Amino acid sequence: QQQVKQSPQSLIVQKGGISIINCAYENTAFDYFPWYQQFPGKGPALLIAIRPDVSEKKEGRFTISFNKSAKQFSLHIMDSQPGDSATYFCAGKSGTSYGKLTFGQGTILTVHP
């Protein structure tokens, strides 16, 4: 069963627009929520992460919003650029389980110039 559900599966945005990717989790033991970015032909790389004791984290154009009561979190990419075109994965992790991340299904983002 997929413990982290991610949507949409694909997303097309115009340059300068806002990209929004949503995730929902089931495991209440999760207490660390990273987002990974994957370019074609490469392995995923950590983009930004959040812990549930804060509702929002911002790094440059990338923002995570977190809603603990709804067990949902989302990635917002402001002023989206063609260089942001990639596959994005959300994930959840329990603080006691190092080495074990549970990923969502992934979102293929295409930013048109």
Next chain:
Amino acid sequence: EAQVTQNPRYLITVTGKKLTVTCSQNMNHEYMSWYRQDPGLGLRQIYYSMNVEVTDKGDVPEGYKVSRKEKRNFPLILESPSPNQTSLYFCASSLKSGLAGQETQYFGPGTRLLVL
């Protein structure tokens, strides 16, 4: 350069022919994992290892074996590959962060496997 390496990068094989995909990291990381990536299913963990000689099943371990005899190496073994194991495979390594619960996994470049 700190990195995770995988070999081979591409592999075509036939059903039932045993194969091994190697993974090596030079960052002295304690934790290592194997994932498979399939369209619409995302990244699913196959096995992970907490240290030398300590391994555990992930979410999709059937048909795979692993071993961790050295800290830097974590090979993935397919004893009798089947077409449903055709996929893109990633190895990753990580270590405990100073901040409780946080962990960054560093991924290799991937191995694309086709089982005929």
